[in-house]
Amino acid sequence: MLEINRLRAGYGEAEILKGISLTVKPGEIHGIMGPNGHGKSTMSKILIGHPAYAVTGGGVTFNGKNLLEMPPEKRALEGMFLAYQYPVEIPGVNNAEFLRMAYNEKRKHEKLEPVDPLDFDELLNAKMKFLGMDSRFKERAVNEGFSGGEKKKNEILQMALLEPKVAILDEIDSGLDIDALKVVAEGVNKLAGPGNSLMIITHYPRILQYIKPHHVHVLIRGKIVRSGGMDLAEELETTGYDSYLKEK
């Protein structure tokens, strides 16, 4: 589904990703772990087509197509989704309208009729209820004044609505208390299925207790230095990243 091949990329002059290779197959859950500042978010931004970052080498194939050639909205419509580590606030734009717009863009892409506000409202209410979100979040501006945890829930809400093929969750557990984390994890697990894949980016292994990955990778200084299964995550829980940081 997603094949990252010796990807090198950076911001301005600085090269941050120094040759990353990773294959994500349908139905797989991958954990991407590593200390702060080593390129995890950069990788997610490269994948969604952030204009401030430049690819300097390697390539990415998504469903057999060259991902890097697609504009960001095309990548999204093809099923690439990022739950942001820091979702941006968009004052003046109603959250429910924004969600409906996104939902209808996807329907348009699938050659389906758009849904009207009333039908969409029903759909939205159901999803929000499941995530334990207060309905007043419909009326607020997108992410504006949301707490850290509320922003994260709003991201998962969008994921639930858009049902992406590959969802990258960047530090989705930061800012969530344990109860909220369980709700979010449950929501995410519900979306995981044989047809879609997840990439869980995290600094702390905690979330991986709730969303069990098939594969775990350690990302240090822009490179994947080790890959393994769930046991690797457990190991990191006790040892931390120190041993990786010492190796040059």
Added chain:
Amino acid sequence: MADTDKKQDISELTKREYKYGFTTDIEADVLPKGLNEQTIRAIWAKKNEPEYMLEFRLKAYRQWLTMKHPTWAHLQIDPIDFQDISYYSAPKKKEKLQSIDEVPPEILHTFEKLGIPLMEQKRLSNVAVDAVFDSVSVATTHQKKLAKQGIIFCSISEALHTHPDLVKKYLGSVVPITDNFYAALNSAVFSDGSFVYIPPDTKCPMELSTYFRINTEETGQFERTLIICDKNSSVSYIEGCTAPAFDTRQLHAAIVELVALDNADIKYSTVQNWFAGDPESGKGGIYNFVVKRGKCQGANSKISWTQIETGSAITWKYPSCVLIGDNSQGEFYSVALTTGHQQADTGTKMIHIGKNTRSVVISKGISADVASNAYRGLVRVASVAEGARNYTQCDSMLVGDKCSAHTFPYIDVGNENAQVEHEASTSKISEEQLLYFQQRGIGKEEAIRTILNGFCKDVFNQLPMEFAVEAQKLLALKLEHSVG
């Protein structure tokens, strides 16, 4: 993508060709360039005006000669050679038209092309239109229907003949001829414009509208609008404007005067899309220097200005309200968009004189590319204005980082019980926000449109329904560039 590419990306969206830039090939009766007493006598004679108008014009002209071009605005204005402008241009065949059918087909076609059908059976059947082509009004629709209710809607030249007393009483009563440089100039040379009178106890049954079109190169347009709303009456009036794309600057220096008597309610909306000049070089475009003022003369009267300013090379205007009647209300809702090399210095004046007078000012300035956008507003509360209240909210939005926004609020309160509130904010459409939309499958243009509509919501809500839709589209068009 490098940083510079990114900025280019955003500016791509703000460039778009002006689609009203065509000219109409029609023979015109044009006065030679230049301004002196002879010019004024010639205009007066051409229009066959009453004697007192010559006096009015000459007085204004002599006053104008003593005045200096104001320099206080936050604008860079190339010097204007007032001798290098023609002060009158009218399509030939100037016999008085008996009906719309006699309007030259080229002109009808021009207005059609602009989306303003003058044939009455057409789309805008609930809007009466006065179409002004260069210096003269060429057609006014729905006149007969309105006349049944005693509503007068005609060109001001016509009103000078048919209702001389009304014109004489009110012309210059809100904007005195000595008010300022451009007011004096307009009073001296104005050629035409619209006149509206709503009799007592009458709710005008349709939107009234003037559509201004500058066609001839190097012609100034100096029109004059006068709207009088008598006791217990109401009217909603809309103004729209376009001009061909010439390399040379064109001057549009209009005056709009509104008078609201007891319990009268005037709503004046403008959707301005004059040619803005070349977005790359900044060449050409309209200088839109307009004096708009309304007098809430009667008790409980209300005047509301709504303006969507998207065109012109330079926009320089302050639609204002003088709140004389007790409990009278003034409102100003504005969206001013500047892109390319456009400049705007616009805002309002709310002058509180009567008791319990209230005013609301909502201004949204949007600036993109290398454009500059200034809000300038005065709230003055006279010492006798007991219980006066004002609320001002002034928001700026920057698109890209070579443009600028400025706010110049002036507050002059002479009554200690007055409540005057001012709020201001500046925000930016960021790459991050656009990417967020895109990440959810929504294209960049749609994203910009959505963010701007959200930003301007409070103002769009004030526009008559169909014009709100037009305004949204216009804003989107101005900021859009079909990317990829």
